[in-house]
Amino acid sequence: MGLLPVAVAVAIFLLLVDLMHRRQRWAARYPPGPMPVPGLGNLLQVDFQNMAYSCYKLRNRFGDVFSLQLAWKPVVVVNGLQAVREALVNHSEDTADRPPMPIYEHLGLRQNSTGVVMAPYGPAWREQRRFSVSTLRNFGLGKKSLEQWVTKEASCLCAAFANQDGRAFSPNTLLSQAVCNVIASLIYARRFEYDDPALIRMMDLLEDSLKEDSGLMPQVLNAVPMLLRIPGVAEKALPGQKALLALIDELLTEHKMTHDPNQPPRDLTDVFLTEVEKAKGNPESSFNDENLRMVVTDLFTAGMATTSTTLAWALLLMILHPDVQRRVHQEIDEVIGQGRRPEMGDQAHMPFTNAVIHEVQRFGDIIPMSVPHMTSRDTEVQGFLIPKGTTIITNLSSVLKDETVWEKPFRFHPEHFLDTEGRFVKFEAFMPFSAGRRACLGEPLARMELFLFFTCLLQCFSFSVPEGQPQPSDYGVPYFLVSPSPYQLCAVSR
Numbered sequence: 001m002g003l004l005p006v007a008v009a010v011a012i013f014l015l016l017v018d019l020m021h022r023r024q025r026w027a028a029r030y031p032p033g034p035m036p037v038p039g040l041g042n043l044l045q046v047d048f049q050n051m052a053y054s055c056y057k058l059r060n061r062f063g064d065v066f067s068l069q070l071a072w073k074p075v076v077v078v079n080g081l082q083a084v085r086e087a088l089v090n091h092s093e094d095t096a097d098r099p100p101m102p103i104y105e106h107l108g109l110r111q112n113s114t115g116v117v118m119a120p121y122g123p124a125w126r127e128q129r130r131f132s133v134s135t136l137r138n139f140g141l142g143k144k145s146l147e148q149w150v151t152k153e154a155s156c157l158c159a160a161f162a163n164q165d166g167r168a169f170s171p172n173t174l175l176s177q178a179v180c181n182v183i184a185s186l187i188y189a190r191r192f193e194y195d196d197p198a199l200i201r202m203m204d205l206l207e208d209s210l211k212e213d214s215g216l217m218p219q220v221l222n223a224v225p226m227l228l229r230i231p232g233v234a235e236k237a238l239p240g241q242k243a244l245l246a247l248i249d250e251l252l253t254e255h256k257m258t259h260d261p262n263q264p265p266r267d268l269t270d271v272f273l274t275e276v277e278k279a280k281g282n283p284e285s286s287f288n289d290e291n292l293r294m295v296v297t298d299l300f301t302a303g304m305a306t307t308s309t310t311l312a313w314a315l316l317l318m319i320l321h322p323d324v325q326r327r328v329h330q331e332i333d334e335v336i337g338q339g340r341r342p343e344m345g346d347q348a349h350m351p352f353t354n355a356v357i358h359e360v361q362r363f364g365d366i367i368p369m370s371v372p373h374m375t376s377r378d379t380e381v382q383g384f385l386i387p388k389g390t391t392i393i394t395n396l397s398s399v400l401k402d403e404t405v406w407e408k409p410f411r412f413h414p415e416h417f418l419d420t421e422g423r424f425v426k427f428e429a430f431m432p433f434s435a436g437r438r439a440c441l442g443e444p445l446a447r448m449e450l451f452l453f454f455t456c457l458l459q460c461f462s463f464s465v466p467e468g469q470p471q472p473s474d475y476g477v478p479y480f481l482v483s484p485s486p487y488q489l490c491a492v493s494r
């Protein structure tokens with residue numbers, strides 16, 4: 001009998017809590033969006049299976065800057081070059097934070113050991129971002145040693161392609177392994193043979209952990225972190241990422257045993273370990289053993305699948321556009337020939353190849369929604385007010401395919417990056433690495449890998465659709481990371 005008043009009281013209480021979480025929607029100049037339902041917000045109005053279409057409709061209805069409410073989490077989606085540039089570049093400091101990801105705390109992500117990618121905007125992020133950038137520069141981008149690693153790896157990759165003897169095969173695994181070895185050389189100063197079980201396991205785990213990030217479950221757990229308190233839930237979440245961390249721990253333990261502070265550093269891990277020594281007794285430092293594993297894992301996950309997926313797009317687009325492939329061959333023959341390997345110095349003399357690589361990245365559009373940001377204070381985009389603590393989703397796809405910028409946004413058209421005299425031209429709307437303070441820190445390394453792997457492969461081979469097979473599609477498989485639909489090719493030595 002007494003149940004009804006209790007139920008009413010509980011309902012009123014929940015509505016009030018809900019109202020509290022939603023009050024910013026009534027702030028003046030908050031971006032428009034669909035009306036949220038109490039408790040769930042817009043979770044039911046957005047089709048997570050077909051996110052792109054739902055958002056396309058919302059953009060048509062509400063404009064380039066619109067808001068969503070995912071349970072109690074306020075989200076603003078930003079579309080188009082103008083608005084994305086204003087958010088990421090003009091207000092780079094206000095939008096450089098990341099939304100909290102409670103599920104990662106169970107992987108060891110905690111204060112001062114937050115890695116780089118997910119780190120909140122603050123001293124620990126700044127210290128580690130600076131460390132990664134300067135170590136990358138010292139190890140190679142400045143001194144050529146990393147270039148030698150990549151060139152050597154590209155030769156191994158060409159040898160593995162040649163071993164296929166012109167038969168049809170899917171290049172994905174070999175591309176991933178080659179790219180994985182580049183990161184391994186940076187972090188562990190070693191490479192793995194392509195049939196090494198440790199490498200194969202690492203590839204599998206990296207793939208699993210990426211899939212885990214794209215699922216609905218992490219979204220729900222991050223939006224409603226209370227669920228993580230239920231016994232067993234946290235332990236069951238993200239098994240792939242836990243296994244990946246365990247493997248990285250194994251490799252790091254091995255490395256620590258051979259670390260000699262009196263020798264010049266072999267790699268990024270050695271430099272980090274020296275910093276940990278220096279920071280002993282300083283609780284404020286982000287150089288500690290827990291953070292070493294987070295930073296290393298971040299560099300592997302951020303640097304691996306991105307680069308190899310881009311290369312998979314590049315080869316697919318070459319077999320679909322033989323005329324473009326022919327012109328790349330021609331430029332390689334003119335500038336490099338067959339007598340030596342390509343080097344970074346050639347890039348400036350190869351505008352067509354450079355344009356093709358840029359167009360592959362634009363068309364492939366592999367991280368359409370980028371990585372979520374969060375406002376660290378109230379800010380303004382296109383006249384709308386976005387309060388502190390709002391998750392910002394920047395739609396990079398809408399910039400890479402902005403119809404007001406590109407001549408043929410939805411076609412593969414390398415001429416986008418060439419002027420009438422065939423010179424390479426840059427575009428502000430070329431944003432596959434995002435922009436602003438949080439922009440990809442691996443961009444120089446990624447560019448080096450894309451150029452050296454791509455030109456080495458095209459120097460050695462002609463690629464084609466295997467005889468008797470249908471033309472593969474150039475539609476991507478929609479995920480957090482968009483890869484081409486599975487395809488096979490033939491590589492014939494030139």
Ligand code: HEM
Pocket residue numbers: 116117118129298299302303304306307310366367370371372432433434435437438439440441442443445446
């Ligand atoms: C074609 C290859 C690549 C693409 C398309 C790419 C793209 C991106 C994008 C879109 C972001 C998010 C930026 C943002 O939040 O605004 C990002 C962040 C990041 N990337 Fe890359 N990336 C690539 C390769 C690499 C490589 C090779 C490395 C490292 C060796 C790397 C390391 C990182 C890191 C550490 C971050 C986080 C930066 C931060 O939060 O401060 N990426 N990348």
Ligand SMILES: *[C@@H]1O[C@H](CO)[C@@H](O)[C@H](O)[C@H]1NC(C)=O
Pocket residue numbers: 051052053054055056057059077079369395397398401
């Ligand atoms: C991003 O932009 C593309 C192209 O304009 C659109 O199809 C997609 O629905 C947009 N996604 C979001 C989340 O707004």
Ligand SMILES: *[C@@H]1O[C@H](CO)[C@@H](O)[C@H](O)[C@H]1NC(C)=O
Pocket residue numbers: 086090
């Ligand atoms: C953003 O910054 C650029 C260059 O600093 C400036 O030209 C542009 O007007 C700014 N945009 C807005 C909306 O403030």
Ligand SMILES: *[C@@H]1O[C@H](CO)[C@@H](O)[C@H](O)[C@H]1NC(C)=O
Pocket residue numbers: 111112123124283284285
């Ligand atoms: C992390 O660093 C901050 C300052 O950067 C310091 O105040 C805090 O005590 C440190 N936290 C831990 C858990 O070590």
